Amino acid sequence: MQSEHRKPVPNEFMPDDYFARLNPSTIFNNDQPLEIDLGCGDGSFLIAMAQQFPERNFLGVERLLGRVKKVCRKAERENLDNCKVLRLESKYVIEWLFPENSIDRLHLLCPDPWPKARHHKNRLVQQDFLEALYKALKPGGEFCFKTDHPEYFEWVEEEMNTFQKFEQLEWPEDAFFYPKTDFQLQWEAEGKVVERARFQKPE
Numbered sequence: 123m124q125s126e127h128r129k130p131v132p133n134e135f136m137p138d139d140y141f142a143r144l145n146p147s148t149i150f151n152n153d154q155p156l157e158i159d160l161g162c163g164d165g166s167f168l169i170a171m172a173q174q175f176p177e178r179n180f181l182g183v184e185r186l187l188g189r190v191k192k193v194c195r196k197a198e199r200e201n202l203d204n205c206k207v208l209r210l211e212s213k214y215v216i217e218w219l220f221p222e223n224s225i226d227r228l229h230l231l232c233p234d235p236w237p238k239a240r241h242h243k244n245r246l247v248q249q250d251f252l253e254a255l256y257k258a259l260k261p262g263g264e265f266c267f268k269t270d271h272p273e274y275f276e277w278v279e280e281e282m283n284t285f286q287k288f289e290q291l292e293w294p295e296d297a298f299f300y301p302k303t304d305f306q307l308q309w310e311a312e313g314k315v316v317e318r319a320r321f322q323k324p325e
Contacts, residue, residue: 133197134190135181135206143221149206150179155226158183160212160246161233163304165193170301172197172205178226182207183215213246217254227264228255232305232316235271247278252285262325264291266300268318270309275317288321 130136135149147153155178159168162182172180182205184190190209197205208215216228236244247267255265265288269275282288306316 131191131194133194133206135208144219146224149181150204154179156181156224157227157229158225159229162193162207163189165196167231167301167303168193168205169196169200172202173200174299176204178204180205183210183212185209185211213251216251216258220258222257223260225258225263226260227266228259229266231268231303232270235269235274237271245277247281249281249285252281256287256323259323261323263323265321268306268316270314270316272317278319282321289324291320291322293318293320
């Protein structure tokens with residue numbers, strides 16, 4: 123699969139070859155630390171992080187073209203050279219696009235919980251995904267996860283316990299700058315509890 127037959131909009135990243143492993147430095151043309159937001163939605167979290175940490179690069183991954191264009195417009199308005207969006211499936215990006223030891227931090231915030239038992243196979247956090255993520259993260263790299271779905275949170279903890287290669291880190295409220303997504307704000311306004319977990323690839 124080569125690049126789509128359309129021109130990228132400003133702040134959109136389109137690989138030259140979707141079947142080849144990326145050289146991460148080609149995304150932003152520098153070697154700053156790279157953070158990835160899988161399923162970046164409206165981009166509120168991605169944009170806020172890029173504004174707060176200009177010394178780091180932020181790549182949003184989003185499947186829907188309309189959302190990609192919307193987030194790119196926001197990044198362009200804010201003149202954010204360290205923020206880009208890739209239109210692609212999240213699982214494919216981690217399993218096939220990024221080479222080993224290339225990502226500093228990965229964010230998976232409020233993903234689709236696929237609540238029905240027959241749909242659990244569609245959940246992103248599975249053993250094959252964790253193996254790909256472990257390889258793609260740099261030593262000391264982090265995986266940050268949030269959900270409002272208690273059963274999916276338990277699922278992730280069980281998958282992590284089975285995988286055994288990550289170390290779980292403390293993540294107290296307001297431990298560091300970490301803006302809330304639009305989904306989290308909406309759910310907390312409805313009185314729901316948003317669970318969070320932070321894991322690290324050992325150095």
